[in-house]
Amino acid sequence: MSILTSKHLLLGVTGSIAAYKAADLASKLTQEGAQVDVILTSAAEKFVTPLTFQSVTGRKAFTEADLWGGEAHVLHVGLGHSADLLVIAPCTANTMAKLAHGIADNLLTITALAARCPLLIAPAMDVGMFSHLATQENLKILVARGAWIAGPAEGRMASGLSGKGRMVEPAELLGHIRLVLGKNDKLAGRKVVVTAGGTQEPLDPVRLLTNRSSGKQGYALAQAAIDAGAQVTLVSAPTSLIPPVGSRLVEVRTAQEMLEAVLAESTSADALLMAAAPADFRPKTVAGDKLKKRDGIPQIELEAAPDILETVSSTSLGAGAGPGSGEKRPRVVVGFAAESRDLLENAAAKLASKKLDVIAANDITAPDAGFGADANRVTLIYADGRKEALPLMSKTEVAETIVARLAALLENK
Secondary structure (H helix, E strand, C coil): CCCCCCCEEEEEECCCCCHHHHHHHHHHHHHCCCEEEEEECCCHHHCCCHHHHHHHHCCCEECHHHHCCCCHHHHHHHHHHHCCEEEEEEECHHHHHHHHHCCCCCHHHHHHHHCCCCEEEEECCCHHHHHCHHHHHHHHHHHHCCCEECCCEEEECCCCCEEEEECCCHHHHHHHHHHHHHCCCCCCCCEEEEEECECCEECCCCCEECCCCCCHHHHHHHHHHHHCCCEEEEEECCCCCCCCCCCEEEECCCHHHHHHHHHHHHCCCCEEEECCECCCEEECCCCCCCCCHHHCCCCCCEEECCCHHHHHHCCECCCCCCCCCCCECCCEEEEEEEECCCHHHHHHHHHHHCCCCEEEEEECCCCCCCCCCCEECEEEEECCCCEEECCCEEHHHHHHHHHHHHHHHHHHC
16 A cells, blocks of 8 residues: 555645646645645646646645635634645745745645644745745755755756756655655664665676666665655665665665675664675676677686675674674565575575575566566565465565565564
8 A cells, every 4th residue: 555545635836837747746646545635826826727736636726715715714724734744846935935934824824834744845946046045044944843845956947047946856756755754654763774676797898797687676665665664775786766765875786795785784774675686696707808709709707696695694683793893684684586496495495594584485487577577476485484475466565565564573573
């Protein structure tokens, strides 16, 4: 279930050309299962109509006229008290100033004063307006008061100038919304390390050995852990994916680099979710120059790449693994087993040899799941011998299931 399912969100839209992005955001939030009530300022109506938002949310969009309607004395209170989050996107310099100084002269600002939920602001204004000392002081006031700020981004403005002041894109803002909504969830205060992607072992300056891992399952796990309130470090091999908002990205390329990053990050971690596909083998020597066809077929000798999970399993929960190592094993370690045959037998053997708490086994020969696909079919095997076969799910749903099991394991340890 998405973190946005059944959440009541207030979306304030102010008078900026970026108001068109708010319609896309409202649509995305609604598709994720949220109930979205939109409040437009009079200036916002100059750029986009209430009907636009009503069409994408299926709910009434409120305007200044509603403040003076039959329910004016309770409307702002009802909206403000029922919301899980108030998002103002785009938020102009004028509205930021009003929020900072408690000015309540329209339906949006009076609702913001009445609201008892977190406030997330996505500033949108020209370069000089954002950098102006008055705007920066207002921003400091809002941050000190507990407001969350998303952006602004750098880029070209409607004025033709370039710089910092653009509203962040709806997809990124969606990540900020998830971050705020999940901050007090079941993994709040926990540090979780997630690995993702397939490592790359160089043959020469051009070629490399790698695998078909897309990183999708690892990135989905990182997002699910953030949704649950965790502090997430994402150790990622090269992928084409965008890291979830709120994650701290550690980029690696080889299995050795991933090992070093995992050991460094796991020292203070509560859990390690090892969803990456690090290489089992690497070239024994790396050619300094590009291997040329004219020189004939090269004879490439392989050696074992470092086994990350085996190294982690050799560390302890207390003192370091060895003299001066300082390494500590996370309280819960979850591995993955991508197998082409004897799925459960091979996964169970890996679970035992690596001293894992849980292993997620998936058959990479399945045409509808696994490498590169958006879905996965996994069986969770626990250290006590229990097996939990999950049906074909999206990788997002698989990630949410694994994170829920992780939270329970941490609670019981």
